[in-house]
Amino acid sequence: MRGxxxxxxxLIITLITVTVTxxxxxxxxGFISGAFNLVPLGISSLTASAKxxxxxxxxxxxxxLKKENEExxxxxxxxxxxxxxxxxxxxxxxxxxxxxxxxxxPAEVIARDADDDFYSFTIGAGTADxxxxxxxxxxxxxxIGQVSRAEQYSAVVTxxxxxxxxxxxxxxxxxxxxxxxxxxxxxxxxRTALTMLTEDNSINEGDIITTQGSGGIxxxxxxxxxxxxxxxxxxxxxxxxxxxxxxxISKVTSAMVVTxxxxxxxxxxxx
Amino acid sequence: MTKTKGAVPRRILLAIELLLxxxxxxxxxxxxxxxxxxxxLLAAAALSxxxxxxxxxxxxCGALCGALADIFSSGGIGFxxxxxxxxxxxxxxxxxxxxxxxxxxxxxxxxxxTVVTITARYVVNAFTYGFxxxxxxxxxxxxxxxVLTFTxxxxxxxxxxxxxxxxx
Numbered sequence: 001m002r003g004x005x006x007x008x009x010x011l012i013i014t015l016i017t018v019t020v021t022x023x024x025x026x027x028x029x030g031f032i033s034g035a036f037n038l039v040p041l042g043i044s045s046l047t048a049s050a051k052x053x054x055x056x057x058x059x060x061x062x063x064x065l066k067k068e069n070e071e072x073x074x075x076x077x078x079x080x081x082x083x084x085x086x087x088x089x090x091x092x093x094x095x096x097x098x099x100x101x102x103x104x105x106p107a108e109v110i111a112r113d114a115d116d117d118f119y120s121f122t123i124g125a126g127t128a129d130x131x132x133x134x135x136x137x138x139x140x141x142x143x144i145g146q147v148s149r150a151e152q153y154s155a156v157v158t159x160x161x162x163x164x165x166x167x168x169x170x171x172x173x174x175x176x177x178x179x180x181x182x183x184x185x186x187x188x189x190x191r192t193a194l195t196m197l198t199e200d201n202s203i204n205e206g207d208i209i210t211t212q213g214s215g216g217i218x219x220x221x222x223x224x225x226x227x228x229x230x231x232x233x234x235x236x237x238x239x240x241x242x243x244x245x246x247x248x249i250s251k252v253t254s255a256m257v258v259t260x261x262x263x264x265x266x267x268x269x270x271x
Numbered sequence: 272m273t274k275t276k277g278a279v280p281r282r283i284l285l286a287i288e289l290l291l292x293x294x295x296x297x298x299x300x301x302x303x304x305x306x307x308x309x310x311x312l313l314a315a316a317a318l319s320x321x322x323x324x325x326x327x328x329x330x331x332c333g334a335l336c337g338a339l340a341d342i343f344s345s346g347g348i349g350f351x352x353x354x355x356x357x358x359x360x361x362x363x364x365x366x367x368x369x370x371x372x373x374x375x376x377x378x379x380x381x382x383x384x385t386v387v388t389i390t391a392r393y394v395v396n397a398f399t400y401g402f403x404x405x406x407x408x409x410x411x412x413x414x415x416x417x418v419l420t421f422t423x424x425x426x427x428x429x430x431x432x433x434x435x436x437x438x439x
Contacts, residue, residue, distance in 0.1 A: 007326040011360040014330050018338065018356060022348035032342050036294055111297035114309040115344040115392075117412045122297065163400055184404035188307070188411050250304065 088254050091140040095256065102219060103260035104138075105129050109253050110154065118162035118187050119250045120145075123257070126153045130259045134217055137255050141246035142223030143167070143211060144255060155257070159249045160224065161187040168212040169194060169224050171241075176201040177212060180224055180243065190248055191228065194241040203230050203241050219261040277436075282328075284434045285320065289332065292316045293339050308415030310423040311389070313340040317355045318384050319427035321362035322377040323435050333359025350395055351388075358384040381428065385421045389413055 092106045107125035125131050127150050135147040137157045146165055149156040158165055161182040170177040171194075178194040186193055194209055207227040213220025225245040232239055292312050295301055302309045317336035321329040337355035338348045362380045370376040393413050397405035 007330075007360065007364060010327050011330055011356065014334050014356050015353060018334050018348060018352040021338070022341075022352065032339070036296075036339075036343070111343075112309075113297055113344055114302065114311055115340065117408045163404070184400060184407040188407070 091254075092256060095138070095140055099219070101262040102258050103130075104256045105131060105259050106254065106256045107131075107155075109255065113156075116162075117184070118159055118164075118182060120148070120156060120158050120162065121252070122154050122156050123255055124154055125257060126151045126155050128152050129257075131155045131257045132259070136211075136218050136222065136258045138222060138258060139247050139252060139255055142225065143218070144245065144247055144249055144252060146217075147257060157255070160192050160245060161190070161249055167218060167224070168215055169209050170212050171201075171203050171227070172208045172210045173204075174202045174207065176203050178241070180209065186242060190250060191242055191244050192225065194224075194227070194243050195233075195238075197230075197239045197241065199239065201230075201239060203227055205229055207241075209241070209243050213263060216263060216265045219258060219263065281434055281436055285332075285431065288430065288434065289313075289316055289320075289336060293336075296339070297343055305419060306415035307411045308413070308419055310419035311340065311416060312420075312423055313337070313343075314351065314355060314385070314388060315420045315424035316427055316431075318358060318362070318381045318388075319424045319431050320435075321359045321384070322366065322381050322428055323432045324363065326360060326363045328435075329359035329363045330356050331359075333357070350392060354388045354391060358388060377428065378425065381424050382421050385417055385424065389417050389420065 088106055088108075092104060095102070096104060105125050107123035107129075109121045110124045111122035113120045113122075123131075123137070131147060131150050133147055133150050135150075135155075136143060137145045137147060143160060145157040145159040145162075146167075147155045148158040148164075159182075160167065160180060163182050163184075165181060167180040168177070169180045176197060178196045180192055180194050182192045194203075197203065205227055209224040209227060211218040211220060211222040211224060213222075223246060225243040228242045228244050230239055230241050296312050302312075313336040317333045320332040324332065333355035334352055337350075337352035340351040340355075341348045344351075362384060365380060366372045366376060370380070390409070390413070393405050393409040396408065400408070
C-alpha cells in the first residue's frame with residue numbers, strides 16, 4: 001500500500017516537472033534536437049571517408065588482392081558520392097542561373113519526423129549557414145515548404161502539404177489568386193489545395209500555380225504545382241483547385257533554402 | 272526492476288540503448304514508410320521498458336523518451352512526455368498488482384498503451400486540424416503507426432528484459 005502511494009507521488013512529481021519544464025522550455029529546446037541531428041548529419045557526410053584497415057594475412061597475394069579490392073571499393077564510394085554531389089550542384093546551378101535574384105543554400109534531408117503526417121523533414125543546414133525561420137524551401141522543380149524551426153546546423157521544414165502553411169499563390173494563365181494550404185485527404189496523394197477562390201474563377205486542369213510574392217515571404221513566380229481538378233468544399237460549397245506539386249514531397253532527399261531574394265520582407269500589391 | 276546485482280551497469284546499458292534509439296529516431300531512410308506510417312521508436316522503447324522495470328525507472332524512461340519525441344516533433348515538451356509518463360506508471364502497477372506478470376500480459380499492456388497513446392495523439396490533433404482531417408489521418412497513418420510501434424516494442428521488450436535482469 002505504501003509502495004503504491006510512493007509510486008503515485010513519484011508520478012505526480014514527474015508530471016509536474018514535465019509540465020513546468022514544458023512551459024518554461026518552450027522554444028528553447030533547439031539545442032537538444034540540434035545535438036541529436038549532428039549524428040545523421042555526420043553519417044550523411046561520412047560515406048566518402050569510409051575505409052577500413054587491411055588485415056595482415058599470411059598469403060601475400062591474398063593481402064595484395066584484398067588491399068586492391070578495398071582501394072577500388074573506396075574509389076567507388078568516392079565516385080558515387082561525387083556523382084550525387086555533382087547532380088545536386090548541377091540542380092543548384094540551374095536554378096541559380098534561372099533565378100539569379102535568389103540566394104540559395106543547398107542541403108540534404110537528414111531526418112524525417114515519424115510523428116508528422118504531412119511529411120515534414122529536417123535538412124542539414126541551419127542558422128550557421130544563414131538559414132532562418134520562414135525561409136522558403138525549394139527543389140529544382142518548385143516550392144516544397146518553409147523552414148518552421150532553425151537550429152545551428154539543421155532546420156525543420158514544414159511542407160506545402162500541411163494545413164499549417166498558408167501561401168499566397170495564383171494561376172499563371174488566368175491570374176486567379178488564392179491561398180495554397182494542405183488538407184489531410186489531399187496530402188495522402190501528395191496533393192495540396194488552392195483555396196479561397198472566387199466563384200467566377202476560370203482555372204482549368206493543367207494550369208500552373210505559382211507564388212504571388214506579395215507578402216514578402218516567398219519570391220514571386222515559384223512553381224507550386226499543376227492543377228489536377230477544380231472542386232467544391234463540402235462545408236461551404238466554395239471552389240478550390242486540387243494542386244499536384246512537381247515533386248513527390250514524401251521522397252525528397254535534397255532541397256535548397258532561399259535565404260534571400262529581391263523584395264524579401266516587402267509587402268506589395270499583386271499586379 | 273528488482274535490486275539485482277549490477278544495477279548501475281544495467282541502467283547505463285539502458286541509457287545507451289535509449290540514446291541510440293533517440294539518435295536514430297528520425298534518421299531519414301532508416302525506417303521507410305510502411306502502409307502510410309512509421310514506428311514511433313521512442314514510444315516503443317518507453318513502453319517496452321515499462322513492461323520490465325519498476326515504477327520509478329519506468330516513469331523516468333517514459334518522461335525522457337516522451338520529452339525527446341516531443342522535442343524532435345514540435346520543438347517543445349508536451350503530449351508524449353505526459354502520455355508516456357502515465358503509461359510508465361500504469362503498466363508496472365497493473366503488472367505487479369492486478370495482472371499475472373507474464374509475457375502475454377506484458378505484451379497485452381504494451382499493445383493497449385500503444386493504441387491509447389497514438390489514438391489520444393490524433394484526438395489532440397483534431398483541435399489543430401479539425402475532427403474530419405484528424406480522422407482521415409488516423410485511418411491512413413495512425414493505424415499503421417500503432418501496428419509498427421507495437422511490432423518495434425516486442426524485440427525491445429526482450430532486449431530490455433535482458434538488460435534489466437530478467438524482469439517479469
